[in-house]
Amino acid sequence: MPEAALATGLAFVLGLLIGSFLNVCIYRWPRDLSVVAPRSHCPTCEKPIAWYDNIPVLSYVMLGGRGRCCGKRISFRYPLVELLTAGFFAWIVWQLGLTLGAAKFCVLVAMLIALMFTDLEELILPDEFTLGGWLVGLAFSPFVLVPDITAHAVLSVFGIQFSDRWMSVAESLCGALLPAGTLWLGGWLFEKFRHKEGLGLGDVKMMAMVGAFLGVRGALLTLITGSLAGSLIGIVYIKATKQDMGSYQLPFGTFLAAAAIFAAMAGPKVIEWYSALL
Numbered sequence: 001m002p003e004a005a006l007a008t009g010l011a012f013v014l015g016l017l018i019g020s021f022l023n024v025c026i027y028r029w030p031r032d033l034s035v036v037a038p039r040s041h042c043p044t045c046e047k048p049i050a051w052y053d054n055i056p057v058l059s060y061v062m063l064g065g066r067g068r069c070c071g072k073r074i075s076f077r078y079p080l081v082e083l084l085t086a087g088f089f090a091w092i093v094w095q096l097g098l099t100l101g102a103a104k105f106c107v108l109v110a111m112l113i114a115l116m117f118t119d120l121e122e123l124i125l126p127d128e129f130t131l132g133g134w135l136v137g138l139a140f141s142p143f144v145l146v147p148d149i150t151a152h153a154v155l156s157v158f159g160i161q162f163s164d165r166w167m168s169v170a171e172s173l174c175g176a177l178l179p180a181g182t183l184w185l186g187g188w189l190f191e192k193f194r195h196k197e198g199l200g201l202g203d204v205k206m207m208a209m210v211g212a213f214l215g216v217r218g219a220l221l222t223l224i225t226g227s228l229a230g231s232l233i234g235i236v237y238i239k240a241t242k243q244d245m246g247s248y249q250l251p252f253g254t255f256l257a258a259a260a261i262f263a264a265m266a267g268p269k270v271i272e273w274y275s276a277l278l
C-alpha cells in the first residue's frame, strides 16, 4: 500500500493549498473583489502578507493566531477551511485512488466547503461556485457516471435508450433541475402565502449544482438532511441566544452545503439502506 499512502499524503497537501485559495474566494467573492490580484492583504490593517506568513495552517500556528502586521486576531476559519479541505481530499483519494472519480468529488467538496462559509459569514452563495459548479458537474457527467436512475426511468417510458455516457448527462440534468425546481416552487409558494421571503435564489442555484454532481437522489438526500438539521439547530440557536424568531436569518445554505458533503460521502450507502427498507 505505499502508493496509496503516498497518493493520500499528496491529496492532503493539495487540499491545504486549495483550502488556502478557498479562503481567498470566501473573503473576496462576496465583496465582488478579484481572487487573482492584488496579493493577500491583512483584512484588518490591509498591509500585504509575506509568503512565509501565508503558509496553510503552519503560519496560523506559528503566529499564535494573530497577524504579524497589526497583532489582530486571524479568523479561525482560515486554518479550519484548510484542514477540512485537506482532510476530505485525503479521505476521497484514500477511498477512490488517483482517479477521475476522486477528482470529481474533491472539486465538489471544495466548492461546498467554500459555500458553507460564505453563507455563514455573509449570507451569500456566490454564483462563481453555484452556477460555475453546476457547469463543472455537468462537464464531469459523461466521464464519471452519475449514480442515478431518474432519467433512465423517465426515458424508458418513452422507449428511449441512450449510451451510458449520455444517460449520465441526462441524470446530471435531471439532478440539476428537479430538486432545485421543487425548492424554488416551495420558496415561491411560501412567499405567496406568507408574504415574506423564505429562501434565497442562491440556495436554489446551489441545489442545481449539487444535483448536477450527485443526481436526483443525492440532491433529495441533501435537501431532506439539510432542512432537518437547519431547522433543528436553527431553533436551538434562536432559543439559546434569545434571537427574534421573525427577523433572524438562518444561513440555510451552510446546512445544505454540509448536507451535500454528507450526501456525497455517505449517500450511496444511505440510499442503499433506505431502498432495502421499502
Ligand SMILES: [Zn+2]
Binding pocket: 042, 043, 044, 045, 046, 047, 067, 069, 070, 071, 072
Ligand atoms: Zn494586520
